[in-house]
Structures are given as structure tokens and as C-alpha cells.
Amino acid sequence: MDQLIVHGGATLRGAINISGSKNASLPILAGTLLTAEPCIIRRVPDVSDTNYMVQILSAMGADVERSSGTVRITCDGISDTAPYELVRRMRASICVMGPLLARLGRAVVSLPGGCVIGDRPVDLHLRGLEALGAKVEFEGGNIILTAEHGLRGAEIDLRGTHGPTVLGTDNVMMAATLAEGTTVIESAAAEPEVVDLADFLNAMGAKISGAGTSRITIEGVKELHGVEHTVIPDRIEAGTFMAAAALAGDGVTLRRVNREHLKAITAAIVESGHAVDFNESGDSCTIHRGGNLKGVDLVTAPYPGYPTDMQAQMTALLATTPGISVIKDTIFPQRFMHCAELKRMGADIKVDNGTAVVRGVEQLSAAPVMASDLRASAALVLAALTAKGSTAISRLYHIDRGYEHIDEKLLMLGANVERVKGG
Numbered sequence: 071m072d073q074l075i076v077h078g079g080a081t082l083r084g085a086i087n088i089s090g091s092k093n094a095s096l097p098i099l100a101g102t103l104l105t106a107e108p109c110i111i112r113r114v115p116d117v118s119d120t121n122y123m124v125q126i127l128s129a130m131g132a133d134v135e136r137s138s139g140t141v142r143i144t145c146d147g148i149s150d151t152a153p154y155e156l157v158r159r160m161r162a163s164i165c166v167m168g169p170l171l172a173r174l175g176r177a178v179v180s181l182p183g184g185c186v187i188g189d190r191p192v193d194l195h196l197r198g199l200e201a202l203g204a205k206v207e208f209e210g211g212n213i214i215l216t217a218e219h220g221l222r223g224a225e226i227d228l229r230g231t232h233g234p235t236v237l238g239t240d241n242v243m244m245a246a247t248l249a250e251g252t253t254v255i256e257s258a259a260a261e262p263e264v265v266d267l268a269d270f271l272n273a274m275g276a277k278i279s280g281a282g283t284s285r286i287t288i289e290g291v292k293e294l295h296g297v298e299h300t301v302i303p304d305r306i307e308a309g310t311f312m313a314a315a316a317l318a319g320d321g322v323t324l325r326r327v328n329r330e331h332l333k334a335i336t337a338a339i340v341e342s343g344h345a346v347d348f349n350e351s352g353d354s355c356t357i358h359r360g361g362n363l364k365g366v367d368l369v370t371a372p373y374p375g376y377p378t379d380m381q382a383q384m385t386a387l388l389a390t391t392p393g394i395s396v397i398k399d400t401i402f403p404q405r406f407m408h409c410a411e412l413k414r415m416g417a418d419i420k421v422d423n424g425t426a427v428v429r430g431v432e433q434l435s436a437a438p439v440m441a442s443d444l445r446a447s448a449a450l451v452l453a454a455l456t457a458k459g460s461t462a463i464s465r466l467y468h469i470d471r472g473y474e475h476i477d478e479k480l481l482m483l484g485a486n487v488e489r490v491k492g493g
């Protein structure tokens with residue numbers, strides 16, 4: 071297992087390109103199961119989560135070629151069963167369920183277990199697919215979905231106790247593309263990744279309207295065809311580098327971003343005293359560290375609210391921002407594992423009941439720390455950039471799940487980081 075050693079104190083400068091979105095790529099890759107024709111997906115980030123998805127599709131019989139961000143997939147002659155050994159490694163594998171059911175009338179997918187960011191049920195996915203006419207059974211740790219006579223359009227409300235569900239919306243939307251009649255999803259997730267999936271499906275011949283709002287309408291069609299699609303920029307990777315630039319930068323430019331998708335993150339960084347300037351077309355921005363900083367209060371919320379996937383990284387930034395910040399995660403109230411590690415580096419944080427109260431300290435100090443999940447590990451890297459001394463971050467495989475070449479991008483900006491074997 072690799073470790074990342076971050077020698078604190080370097081100033082970040084220069085420009086990098088933001089990769090394609092991991093969380094848009096995963097359902098889009100799964101969506102290729104809806105057609106027997108070849109699909110070409112561009113800007114798929116080279117991270118282990120997209121590799122798992124590609125492996126799952128291959129194991130199910132898809133023909134997959136991958137080279138420098140472009141994945142060509144033909145899902146002809148596929149099986150209805152997603153292999154447990156691969157599925158268990160990544161919760162997002164659950165999004166093969168909807169397309170398999172729609173295409174083959176049957177899907178066998180193992181039930182995802184709990185995960186470190188909290189309980190992650192799939193009841194809403196199943197409720198939606200049942201409403202479309204699927205029979206749901208559980209056997210040997212698997213979910214078995216069948217729709218012998220095909221799926222039928224229905225009105226479905228996908229609201230859960232923590233708001234809408236992103237992958238649940240994706241699953242039901244994909245299943246409904248080939249259902250008979252019209253489906254209306256109420257309380258749908260409006261995240262840009264859902265819109266990217268809808269754009270991909272519409273290009274394949276689906277009839278989806280309203281993606282990006284809380285009401286999505288899908289008119290079922292008989293079949294879908296192969297397409298080429300380019301994935302949207304990764305707003306969470308962009309936000310993470312915005313936070314890095316705010317912490318340790320002196321003019322960092324991020325290219326291939328989408329200003330619209332970054333509104334809530336930009337607002338939080340600006341409110342804490344930093345400057346974020348976009349170019350006219352909104353696809354590039356430059357971040358300057360501010361001179362008059364202050365703590366902020368943040369509450370995570372479904373899009374267009376502040377994303378839970380940027381909660382840990384902002385906590386790291388606020389750990390050394392003067393004043394008191396209060397950060398509440400309403401979507402995953404247990405997603406505060408990074409705080410214990412940040413405290414080991416000298417941060418003053420109290421976590422209680424889904425809320426972190428952060429009292430900004432002047433500087434953190436290096437300590438051996440352990441990554442617990444993807445965004446928590448990004449938070450530790452950020453904290454280490456300005457910490458006194460060299461921080462060794464172990465269990466780096468967490469960060470490799472979702473950040474494409476993060477060490478190379480940091481090196482390009484002038485950070486002093488090295489990946490070492492072991493740890």
C-alpha cells in the first residue's frame with residue numbers, strides 16, 4: 071500500500087486541468103448496458119472506481135477497450151449477474167441494477183454493505199424499481215430483480231429522510247428509458263452528474279425531460295443505440311484544488327471547470343476571504359489566497375446546495391482559518407472521520423451529532439495520519455500542505471479511488487509531495 075508524504079510549506083502556483091467527473095462516469099459506464107451497440111465515453115478519469123466499473127462490465131461479458139480517458143464499450147451478449155467479488159469493492163456498482171433490469175428483465179447484484187461515511191441503504195432504489203413493476207427478492211446476500219413481462223411507467227416519489235438520492239434517481243431513470251409508457255420521478259436528485267447521465271441517455275435515443283430539476287419525466291422507448299459522449303468536469307476535484315489553492319496558493323488556475331456547477335463551493339471559499347475569478351466563459355478560474363480570512367458556517371445539502379463530497383476538504387481549510395466555523399453534514403451525519411486525524415495534527419475541532427465546530431488555529435503540525443475514505447483523505451492532503459513538517463498519509467488507495475493523478479497535479483503546482491511504497 072502506498073503512502074503520500076507531504077512536506078508542508080511549499081507555495082502552489084500555475085495551472086492544471088481538471089479531470090472528467092468520477093461520479094458522472096460511473097452511472098454513464100453502467101448505462102452502456104442499455105444497448106448492444108458500441109458506446110464511446112470520453113474524459114473518463116483514470117481512477118480505481120472507474121476501473122472497478124470497467125471490470126464489472128467486462129466480467130458480465132462486455133467488450134471494453136480503454137485508452138487515455140476514452141472507453142469504448144460494447145454490451146452485446148451480457149449476463150444478468152454482477153460478480154460479488156467486484157461489486158463489494160464499490161458501492162456505486164449498484165447502478166448496474168436499473169439498466170440490467172431494463173435490458174434483460176432480470177438483475178442479480180449483491181447488496182452493498184455499510185461504509186465508513188455512514189449507513190448507505192438502497193431502499194429508495196428498490197422502491198423505485200418495484201414501482202416500475204420489478205419483483206424484488208433477497209437471496210444469499212444478493213438482490214434479485216425480475217420483470218418477466220417488462221417494466222411499466224409509473225409515478226414515483228424518491229424522497230428519503232436525508233433528501234433525494236443521486237444513484238437511486240440514476241437507477242430508476244435508466245430503468246424507465248426502456249419501460250412501457252411514461253415515468254415521472256418526483257423528488258429526483260438534481261445534481262449535474264444526473265443531468266450528464268440524462269444527456270447521455272437522450273443521445274442514445276431516450277426521451278427524458280426535466281433532469282436538473284426535482285421532477286424528471288421519462289417516456290419509454292423500444293430500444294437505445296450506441297453514442298459518443300464526453301463526461302462533464304469533476305466539480306469535487308475542482309473544489310478540492312480550489313481549497314488547496316486557498317490554503318497554500320499564490321495564483322492557481324484550474325482549467326476545464328464549469329462555473330455553474332461550482333457556485334456553492336465558490337461562495338464558501340469567497341466567504342472565508344479568498345478570491346476566485348472565472349474567465350468569461352466560466353471554464354477556467356484562478357484562486358488567490360486572501361489576506362483577511364474568517365470562519366464560515368456551512369450546511370451540506372443536495373445540489374445546488376453545498377456538497378457533502380466537499381465537506382471534509384473545507385473542514386481542512388477552515389482548520390487554519392481564524393475564527394469559528396460550524397459545519398453540519400445533513401446528508402451523511404457520520405462523515406467526520408477526518409476530524410480525528412486533523413486533531414492529531416493540532417486542529418481544534420469538536421464533532422457532535424453531525425456537526426463540527428472548528429476553531430481556526432494558526433498552523434497545524436505534521437503527524438502520521440490515516441485516510442479513512444476518499445474525501446477524508448483529500449482533506450488530510452490539504453491540511454498537510456501548510457502543516458509544519460512532513461506528513462505521512464497512509465491508506466492512499468482511498469484517494470486513488472477518485473482523484474486522477476493527484477500527486478502529479480500537486481507536483482505540477484509546486485507542492486512538495488512524494489508517493490512511497492508501503493504504509
Ligand code: EPZ
Pocket residue numbers: 092093094096162189190191192193194195196230231232233234235236237238259263378379401402444445472
Ligand atoms: C452519491 O452517492 C455519490 N456517489 C456520493 O459521492 C455522494 O456523497 C452522494 O451521492 C451524495 O451527494 C456517486 O455518485 C457514485 P445518495 P449515492 O443516494 O447516490 C440516503 C464521493 O465521495 N439514502 O444520494 O449513493 C443516504 O443514506 C461519493 O464521491 C437512503 O436513505 O448517495 C444519504 O443519507 C461518496 N436510501 C442520502 O440518501 C437509499 O436508497 C443521499 O444518498 C439511498 C440513499
